[in-house]
Amino acid sequence: MTEDDIPLLTEYRNVAHDAQTLTFLPRDTDLQLEAVEDLTEFIQTVNARQQEAIEHRDEDTANLLLAMRCGCKAVRAELNMWLALKKQDWGNAWSELVDAQDFLQSAQAAHAITRTEDIQNLREKYDWIETFVFPPQTYLSPGLVVDQFLCSICGADYQDCDHIAGLPYWGQICSRIIEEATVREVSVVDEPEDKNCRITHFSTDDGMVRSKMTWEKFVPDDDSRLASLTEGGNRFTGIVLQPNGVYSQEEIDTLQQTDT
Ligand SMILES: [Zn+2]
Incomplete structure (x- = not known):
């Protein structure tokens, strides 16, 4: 399968890139909330395409779309973490970080398309957030x-x-x-x-x-x-x-x- 044959790949890269521009504490809250909505909408689109792939007995495409979905969910959880931190909702912020880490791991497990250096860098970013934003946990x-x-x-x-x-x-x-x-x-x-x-x-x-x-x-x-x-x-x-x-x-x- 060449990149041109991969469904939703360009859309995925665009939506993920736009959302990741906003995954920092000082970014505008309204823009972050919009990005969460955009990701949610795109995840639904991916779900629908994944159903089609399953109906066409195409397991590789179904797993590829799963990887995209998990990647989007990781970025969405990170945005939700920054939003919760702004609200001083520390417990939920922690849960969102844990979700972001878990979704990223699933994205990497789901398909080779998400086993990239970018994703590895994102894993390291989440580890850094865990260590330097939150106090040590027991x-x-x-x-x-x-x-x-x-x-x-x-x-x-x-x-x-x-x-x-x-x-x-x-x-x-x-x-x-x-x-x-x-x-x-x-x-x-x-x-x-x-x-x-x-x-x-x-x-x-x-x-x-x-x-x-x-x-x-x-x-x-x-x-x-x-x-x-x-x-x-x-x-x-x-x-x-x-x-x-x-x-x-x-x-x-x-x-x-x-x-x-
Ligand atoms: Zn079984």
């Missing part, structure tokens, strides 16, 4: 032991099918879906599976609560879910993943360091 294990995973492509037990998580099939990245899981103790990990699972607050020796993100220290009020943090000292509140795939803020009594 990550948590999901707190689950998964008893069974299902394959997102064929729906079978992941152990029994031939699909491989992280690889593209017909315009979708294969992932493992939690079917059955048991909750266990949450532990601190250095290499997290999911950077959304992190400590958000911790109790200080003087009975106060400190935000891990902003370093603000405050008296836990009775209505707050942080209230019982005052009881024993050295307790934490963190975000963990529930067996149903939903994130929730939980109090954590004991933490153990796990070497991974």
Whole structure:
């Protein structure tokens, strides 16, 4: 396939280039919001073309369009991160950065067209943002032991099918879906599976609560879910993943360091 045969390639390069001109903190908010809309519209166009490719039994084009879609979603998440930072919405800004990193990884996995130096530079940019814009985070294990995973492509037990998580099939990245899981103790990990699972607050020796993100220290009020943090000292509140795939803020009594 030559570049001329690749559907939507010129449009993709233009929309991505225009949006990336705006992925900096001082850029105008309204222009950034417009770029988010443009990307969303283009992602829908790519979706439609991908459906056509699947109907024509053209897996390579479907995966190529998946790569474009993931690339657009990464840039959109980065724009949303800068917008959230302007609103001092630190937690969401962090989640958008994690999304941007994940989408970029999927873009690179989906097709060779996005395994370029530009994309590699973007990965490095996101790593720099993680290190120099946000304070260091403490990550948590999901707190689950998964008893069974299902394959997102064929729906079978992941152990029994031939699909491989992280690889593209017909315009979708294969992932493992939690079917059955048991909750266990949450532990601190250095290499997290999911950077959304992190400590958000911790109790200080003087009975106060400190935000891990902003370093603000405050008296836990009775209505707050942080209230019982005052009881024993050295307790934490963190975000963990529930067996149903939903994130929730939980109090954590004991933490153990796990070497991974
Ligand atoms: Zn499968």
